[in-house]
Amino acid sequence: MSPKGIAILGSGIFAKEAHLPAVAALNSGVAELKAIYSRSEKSATELATAAQQSLNLNEPPSVYHDADPNANIDALLARPDIAAVIIALPITIQPSIVRKALAAGKHVLSEKPVAPDVASGIELINEYNTTYKPKGLIWRIAENFEIEPAYQTAAKMVRGGKVGKVGFFNARVVGYVAKDNKYYNTPWRTIPDYQGGFLLDGGVHTVAALRVLLPGTMVSLSGYASLNQPHLAPHDTINATIQTTDGSHGLVELTFGSPVPSRSTLANSGITVTGSEGWISIVNASNADGKGVLRITVRTVTKDEKGRDNGETEEVIEEEVRGVKVEVASFLDAINGSDDGFGEPLGALKDVAFIQAALNSNGAPVDLVKLVQQ
Amino acid sequence: MSPKGIAILGSGIFAKEAHLPAVAALNSGVAELKAIYSRSEKSATELATAAQQSLNLNEPPSVYHDADPNANIDALLARPDIAAVIIALPITIQPSIVRKALAAGKHVLSEKPVAPDVASGIELINEYNTTYKPKGLIWRIAENFEIEPAYQTAAKMVRGGKVGKVGFFNARVVGYVAKDNKYYNTPWRTIPDYQGGFLLDGGVHTVAALRVLLPGTMVSLSGYASLNQPHLAPHDTINATIQTTDGSHGLVELTFGSPVPSRSTLANSGITVTGSEGWISIVNASNADGKGVLRITVRTVTKDEKGRDNGETEEVIEEEVRGVKVEVASFLDAINGSDDGFGEPLGALKDVAFIQAALNSNGAPVDLVKLVQQ
Numbered sequence: 001m002s003p004k005g006i007a008i009l010g011s012g013i014f015a016k017e018a019h020l021p022a023v024a025a026l027n028s029g030v031a032e033l034k035a036i037y038s039r040s041e042k043s044a045t046e047l048a049t050a051a052q053q054s055l056n057l058n059e060p061p062s063v064y065h066d067a068d069p070n071a072n073i074d075a076l077l078a079r080p081d082i083a084a085v086i087i088a089l090p091i092t093i094q095p096s097i098v099r100k101a102l103a104a105g106k107h108v109l110s111e112k113p114v115a116p117d118v119a120s121g122i123e124l125i126n127e128y129n130t131t132y133k134p135k136g137l138i139w140r141i142a143e144n145f146e147i148e149p150a151y152q153t154a155a156k157m158v159r160g161g162k163v164g165k166v167g168f169f170n171a172r173v174v175g176y177v178a179k180d181n182k183y184y185n186t187p188w189r190t191i192p193d194y195q196g197g198f199l200l201d202g203g204v205h206t207v208a209a210l211r212v213l214l215p216g217t218m219v220s221l222s223g224y225a226s227l228n229q230p231h232l233a234p235h236d237t238i239n240a241t242i243q244t245t246d247g248s249h250g251l252v253e254l255t256f257g258s259p260v261p262s263r264s265t266l267a268n269s270g271i272t273v274t275g276s277e278g279w280i281s282i283v284n285a286s287n288a289d290g291k292g293v294l295r296i297t298v299r300t301v302t303k304d305e306k307g308r309d310n311g312e313t314e315e316v317i318e319e320e321v322r323g324v325k326v327e328v329a330s331f332l333d334a335i336n337g338s339d340d341g342f343g344e345p346l347g348a349l350k351d352v353a354f355i356q357a358a359l360n361s362n363g364a365p366v367d368l369v370k371l372v373q374q
Numbered sequence: 375m376s377p378k379g380i381a382i383l384g385s386g387i388f389a390k391e392a393h394l395p396a397v398a399a400l401n402s403g404v405a406e407l408k409a410i411y412s413r414s415e416k417s418a419t420e421l422a423t424a425a426q427q428s429l430n431l432n433e434p435p436s437v438y439h440d441a442d443p444n445a446n447i448d449a450l451l452a453r454p455d456i457a458a459v460i461i462a463l464p465i466t467i468q469p470s471i472v473r474k475a476l477a478a479g480k481h482v483l484s485e486k487p488v489a490p491d492v493a494s495g496i497e498l499i500n501e502y503n504t505t506y507k508p509k510g511l512i513w514r515i516a517e518n519f520e521i522e523p524a525y526q527t528a529a530k531m532v533r534g535g536k537v538g539k540v541g542f543f544n545a546r547v548v549g550y551v552a553k554d555n556k557y558y559n560t561p562w563r564t565i566p567d568y569q570g571g572f573l574l575d576g577g578v579h580t581v582a583a584l585r586v587l588l589p590g591t592m593v594s595l596s597g598y599a600s601l602n603q604p605h606l607a608p609h610d611t612i613n614a615t616i617q618t619t620d621g622s623h624g625l626v627e628l629t630f631g632s633p634v635p636s637r638s639t640l641a642n643s644g645i646t647v648t649g650s651e652g653w654i655s656i657v658n659a660s661n662a663d664g665k666g667v668l669r670i671t672v673r674t675v676t677k678d679e680k681g682r683d684n685g686e687t688e689e690v691i692e693e694e695v696r697g698v699k700v701e702v703a704s705f706l707d708a709i710n711g712s713d714d715g716f717g718e719p720l721g722a723l724k725d726v727a728f729i730q731a732a733l734n735s736n737g738a739p740v741d742l743v744k745l746v747q748q
Contacts, residue, residue, distance in 0.1 A: 167602035167631065168611050178683070220737050222596035223615050224623035228541035228650055237542050239625045241597050241615045243737055249598035251613045251625045255648075257541065260686035262673045263653045268642045274629075276602055279637045299636045309552070312634035363594050363617055365737040 003032040004335060005081040007061070009073065009097060010088035011038035011047035012186060014111065018144075019086050020047065022328035024054045030332050031084075033057075035076050037064040073097070077104035084108070084335055086142070086328065090188035091201065092116050095124050098139065102128060107138040109331040113204050114141050114348040116194035118356050118371055121349045128345065138334045140343030143351065144323030145205040146212055147330060147342045150294030153319060154273075154282050155212045157298055164277030164300075166215055169250035171206050174267035176258035179231055196235055196355050198256040199225070203238065203358075204351035206254060206271075209282070211350060213273055216244025218350075222365045223358040228257035238358040252358070277301050278312070285318070293318040346372070377406040378709060379455040381435070383447065383471060384462035385412035385421035386560060388485065392518075393460050394421065396702035398428045404706050405458075407431075409450050411438040447471070451478035458482070458709055460516070460702065464562035465575065466490050469498050472513065476502060481512040483705040487578050488515050488722040490568035492730050492745055495723045502719065512708045514717030517725065518697030519579040520586055521704060521716045524668030527693060528647075528656050529586045531672060538651030538674075540589055543624035545580050548641030550632035553605055570609055570729050572630040573599070577612065577732075578725035580628060580645075583656070585724060587647055590618025592724075596739045597732040602631035612732040626732070651675050652686070659692070667692040720746070 006023070008015050023033055033051055038044035044063045052060035064076040076082065077100060084107035087097055095115050101108045115121030128139050145151060158166060177184050177198060184190060194200060210218065223240025227233055236257030243249045258264045270283035278300030285295040296317040304310040330342050349372050357366035380397070382389050397407055407425055412418035418437045426434035438450040450456065451474060458481035461471055469489050475482045489495030502513050519525060532540060551558050551572060558564060568574060584592065597614025601607055610631030617623045632638045644657035652674030659669040670691040678684040704716050723746050731740035 164633065167600055168613060168627075168629065170627065222737050222739065224617055226541055226621065226623060228539075228648070239542060239615045239623050241613050241625070241737070243598055247600065249600060249613050251615070251627055253542075253544065253625055255542065257648075259538065259648065259650055259652050260673055260675050260683075262686060262688070263648060266655075274602070274631075274633065274637060276633055278633050281640075299634055301634050309634075312636060314636070363596050363615070363739040365596065 001336060003029050004083045004332060005034045005079070006031045006084045006086065007035035007037060007076055007082050008033065008047065008086045008088070009037045009101070011036055011043040012088060013182060015088040016047055016050060018324040019088055019328065020051055020054055022325040025325045026329055026332060033061050034082055035062045035064055035079070037073050037076050039066045041065040041067055073100065077101055077106060082106065084331070087111060091194045095120055098124060099127065102132040102137055102139060105135070105137065107331075107335045109140050109142050109328065109343070112141050112143045112348055113200055113352045114345050115352060116200070118349065118353050121345070121352055122372070125345045125349060138331070138339070139345060140331050140334065141345050141348035142324070142327055143204070143208045143343060143348050144327050145208040146347060147327045148209070148294065148321065148323035149326065150282060150296055150319035150321070151209050151212045153317060154280055154296045158213055158273055158275070158280060159215050162298060162300065163273065163275030163279055166246065166248045166273055166275045168248060169210070169214065169271070169273045171210055171250065171271045172253045172267060172269050173202070173206050173255070174253070174258055174264045174269050175202070175256040176261045176264035177229070177232060177256045192234070196359050197232055199235055199238055199254055199359070200352070200355050202256065203254045203355045204348070206252070207351040207354040208347070209271060210250075210252070211347065213271065214244055214248065216246035216248050217369070218242050218244050218354065219367065219369050220365045221354060221357045221361060221368055222363055223252075223361045224363060225359045228255070229259065232256055235359060238355070240358045240361070287318050287320070292321040294321060375710060377403050378457045378706060379408045379453070380405045380458045380460065381409035381411060381450055381456050382407065382421065382460045382462070383411045383475070385410055385417040386462060387556060389462040390421055390424060392698040393462055393702065394425055394428055396699040399699045400703055400706060407435050408456055409436045409438055409453070411447050411450050413440045415439040415441055447474065451475055451480060456480065458705070461485060465568045469494055472498060473501065476506040476511055476513060479509070479511065481709050483514050483516050483702065483717070486515050486517045486722055487574055487726045488719050489726060490574070492723065492727050495719070495726055496746070499719045499723060512705070512713070513719060514705050514708065515719050515722035516698070516701055517578070517582045517717060517722050518701050519582040520721060521701045522583070522668065522695065522697035523700065524656060524670055524693035524695070525583050525586045527691060528654055528670045532587055532647055532649070532654060533589050536672060536674065537647065537649030537653055540620065540622045540647055540649045542622060543584065543588065543645070543647045545584055545624065545645045546627045546641060546643050547576070547580050547629070548627070548632055548638045548643050549576070549630040550635045550638035551603070551606060551630045566608070570733050571606055573609055573612055573628055573733070574726070574729050576630065577628045577729045578722070580626070581725040581728040582721070583645060584624075584626070585721065587645065588618055588622065590620030590622050591743070592616050592618050592728065593741065593743050594739045595728060595731045595735060595742055596737055597626075597735045598737060599733045602629070603633065606630055609733060612729070614732045614735070661692050661694070666695040668695055
């Protein structure tokens, strides 16, 4: 099979720090990065230069940007040698670019969230299902937590009954966003034109991890949202309680509104799932080489010959954080006919629905299943 | 003032390990322990013997029990030399004994919860307010977390604005109750005839601490309850989200349903309250002498001359756990005309209402204010 021609649309922090290395990590001969698009020429050129270096190319990928009508996004999408695009653009811009790319016959991997809100997500998904999927086009959402090997490993354990019947769970993400935070200083994040601010942008990851881990489907959410640090408007904090189809329930605490760094560093952020026979925790950590890992710890009850509890066992698994690499490789595999089912837009829509529900619940239960069926 | 004659009604674990030492810690001349009542003679005699020793008495307090009609609880309450009783009896028995004691003209300090459910609590409180309070009788609920110096210290800081405007809070208690746990083996706790089991019995403490700490009144609760360890029926776990009158919100996780001890020891149980300018945490710990303390840590933002965040300060305060001692002393003070307002039955009723709401919410918001006005 000849390498697929691909392009990266967007040249922000994540395109540079995550997507480009993921493309560089692809097996040789799988893809050829042919073009970079950004609204600004400067930014696109910078990423193209970085790409030439990291991909060891003879010349940089072609640069497309809004100022040149002969080298704008439409020109890029008109190229027959580009089969697929990776989109990492501002949240509210993405849906229109996804549409454009699909209409141009490109396979698409677009960054989460699938859309800024549930209604526009449903619209886009319906359009894809009706018009583009039948043509064999792949559209996936880059939800790296969903495909992250650590969550997949933990999910297999939990769903396989390792901790017994799941009873309750807990997800906590406590962030501190200083005014000089690099993500905060992306203009579209400083004054977001979408619900939830960082809660939508970052929160969907945690929801995706829960979606993967829990044997039951999250069906009802009651919660509260608030703004605690004015520079993070409209909201920076969600507290919610959730019920799943198997009767388990949990608490989700998402906040980027820490008043000081210690509120984040000492928060013991992470996920726990507790069952009748044990519990599992998944936390961010560093391994001996200083590499970012997700550390899974499973502790399960042991019994004596009469069936009485007499202790517990502990198992620790560390998985290097590599979800973006895996998702880009998996996207290329899907284009080449080997689809493992990750990155389904409907899954990503459920993550947006969760955040939207939490932002609007004000204590009342929101039916998460109905919400994505609007 | 001559010492008040007092009696302890109940001779279980808490009467022995907490109330007796609290009586022993009273200033000399404040009270004289004259009698012990228990349903069983053996148990009452044991506590009387322990009391003689720890209070350094010439003879043990008189023993009253159910088998002897001349030395039963009515005989005890008929004694004119006994002015006040401390009641630590099974949850469902207490209200009738509180009534009996008040009717006999005794001041009463009765263990939390004020009643097994909100309705019976309201009934009892109304009866007290109508019939006994006008006679000058004191009735207090022994809710030691409410009066615990650490929570009072932390409350002063939070309510005084130390962490800025309170935005969100978190209370987590994760317990492991083995089948050989000493409290679990109190017969009335093994098969409880009241809602919530340990969640009512122990959970009201955490709710009381929040009630003291938060500047806003907790007005709405949405949550879920479940049973994860069958020996703890009817319920062992609550997950709830709460809103207060000042718009702050929080999460409460109460569980005694840990499948293994590590789920409890590694849970980072405790309370945090986060405001716009800092946060406070209160956790159980041991001090240098190995004594049980509550450790309060307050961290607040510091600003440069232009008002920009430039760091944070940390303040740690450790308070010896001594709520029961303080509450017994305060009860005697109140009898002697110096009432500091602690132990109000209505406060304790709110704690029961919280647990009852969490057990019955099933995700729907419960109005906590209305619930205590039934």
